[in-house]
Amino acid sequence: MPAPLPLAVSILVLGCALSACQSSAPPPVAAVAAAPVVTALPTGTGCGPTIARTQAIVAGDVKTGDLSAAVGTRFSADLDKAAGACAAGREGEATSLLSAAKARYGYR
Numbered sequence: 001m002p003a004p005l006p007l008a009v010s011i012l013v014l015g016c017a018l019s020a021c022q023s024s025a026p027p028p029v030a031a032v033a034a035a036p037v038v039t040a041l042p043t044g045t046g047c048g049p050t051i052a053r054t055q056a057i058v059a060g061d062v063k064t065g066d067l068s069a070a071v072g073t074r075f076s077a078d079l080d081k082a083a084g085a086c087a088a089g090r091e092g093e094a095t096s097l098l099s100a101a102k103a104r105y106g107y108r
Helices: 005-020 047-064 069-087 091-104
Strands: none
Touching (some): 047 069, 047 091
């Protein structure tokens, strides 16, 4: 006895769908972007080099697009305040300003 028409159509559709999954050409491979060039970060201890390292990281993040330019500008302004306190010999204040800026923008 022949199969009912809806079952036969279902089997035909299923067979077509399965054959579509078996393509002979592999899917295209997306191009991988080159890793950004890592430059040496400022070294040393104390508030000056610590603030400079953070500023270099922020500049790199803006350059790669991981941080918007507008946010990078605001972050840099906050870091400039910390650098000013550091240059004036107020290391505790500079460290506190740096910590607050990093927390505000999600940096550790």
